[in-house]
Amino acid sequence: MKRIEVVQNILEANESIAAQNQRLLDKHRVFAINIMSAPGAGKTSLILQTIAKLKDRLRIGVIEGDVASTLDAEKVKDEAAAVIQITTRNMSESCSLIANMIDHALMSLPLEDIDLLLIENVGNLICPSEFVLGEHKRVVISSLPEGDDKPIKYPMIFADANAVIINKIDLLPHVDFDIPAFRRAVKELNPKPEFFEVSCKTGMGIEAWCSWLFDGVESNAQKVINEGG
Amino acid sequence: MKRIEVVQNILEANESIAAQNQRLLDKHRVFAINIMSAPGAGKTSLILQTIAKLKDRLRIGVIEGDVASTLDAEKVKDEAAAVIQITTRNMSESCSLIANMIDHALMSLPLEDIDLLLIENVGNLICPSEFVLGEHKRVVISSLPEGDDKPIKYPMIFADANAVIINKIDLLPHVDFDIPAFRRAVKELNPKPEFFEVSCKTGMGIEAWCSWLFDGVESNAQKVINEGG
Secondary structure (H helix, E strand, O other): OOOHHHHHHHHHHHHHHHHHHHHHHHOOEEEEEEEEEEOOOOHHHHHHHHHHOOOOOOOOEEEEOOOOOHHHHHHHHHOEEEEEEOOOOOOHHHHOOOHHHHHHHHHHHHHHHHHEEEOOOOOOOHHHHOOOOOOOOEEEEEHHHHHOOOOHHHHHHHOOOOOEEEHHHHHHHOOOOHHHHHHHHHHHHHOEEEEOOOOOOOOOOHHHHHHHHHHHHHHHHHHHHHOOO | OOOHHHHHHHHHHHHHHHHHHHHHHOOOOOOOEEEEEEOOOOOHHHHHHHHHHOOOOOEEEEEEOOOOOOOEEHOOOOOEEEEEEEEEEOOOHHOOOOHHHHHHHHHHOHHHOOEEEEOOOOOOOOHHHHOOOOOOEEEEEEEHHHOOOHHHHHHHHOOOOOOEEOOOHHHHHHHOOOHHHHHOOOOOOHHOOOEEEOOOOOOOOOHHHHHHHHHHHHHHHHHHHHHHO
């Protein structure tokens, strides 16, 4: 019982800190995206492609979440307006970013100089589904070599995604992946997500994804203005 | 502090149950393997290939760990001597199998009719590294499309692996993956693992992996006999 109570307390505290984070982001008109996927599905590659496509139109900040190493932050640092690395290597918090880590990172970011904040979560299809961070949209990447059964096997992370990106579409001739079956499985969990089929290797499909992001930045800024922010 | 104590208690209780599990397995001369990987790296495919290759020489049982669904157990059930599905969908325990779940599963398995028990863990490179189950050997699968940086980014799971399987070797012409760099990164964390390069699609490399498993079954049985078990 004690254990269940502690878990409950952690989740409640997390939601409260996430709400604070979102207020701070809105105050500075920063639109934040939580990018989640299995290890190696292409989160960092998507971030690099996104910055390349949007950097002339938006000022982009990045928070890199990793269990260990600063590899991803190093890849991104010359491209983004600002990058913060969070290393979670520590048993009780290591399987996901949590709102408290983002709270600390936001203090170190020049929020007044950022329009879009891309948060790369830890590579994991389970834990990140439990912890909101204060983001405006939640994005899940599935890559073709992982197989089309991931929504059935890891339903929680797909159930509240705002967008689902099908990456490594260039590998379609070489792997078994039924795209319509994958989309149907996601829609049974969640009717709302936008789907994007992309290859972060060739750049295919990145344009449509970036248009969706750009629209999100604009409509969130307008919403904040309308609410007197 | 309360939270850290609880986590500590969970890990200690887990180790004690895992030790019990191993005693029970040894009593029945069952050699158990904990198979861990990211989602979609090929755990179920490896199990199917292993059974196909070894079923005339060994009686093989399977424990399938999943967050949700019985997809994998259904794929395996006609091939294995016995299959148990564990579905972990439940916040506080969902990101890994734990020893207590295996304890329950062992009660339902005909241990006297099993030589080799393949335990498919939940698809996750983080949580399973914290929880021993009572297994004799720990095996990590990395697949080429995930990229060769996984040992650097998820070091814990590689640090105590007895074998590392590099799967989807058939995709080598289509993805960037530096096999020697990957092996070096693993060896910096852990000098001991055996490496196997396989394709569960074509069957390449499965022979060597199965020889290693077969030798493990034989030498574990001999060890138990020598110890008077």
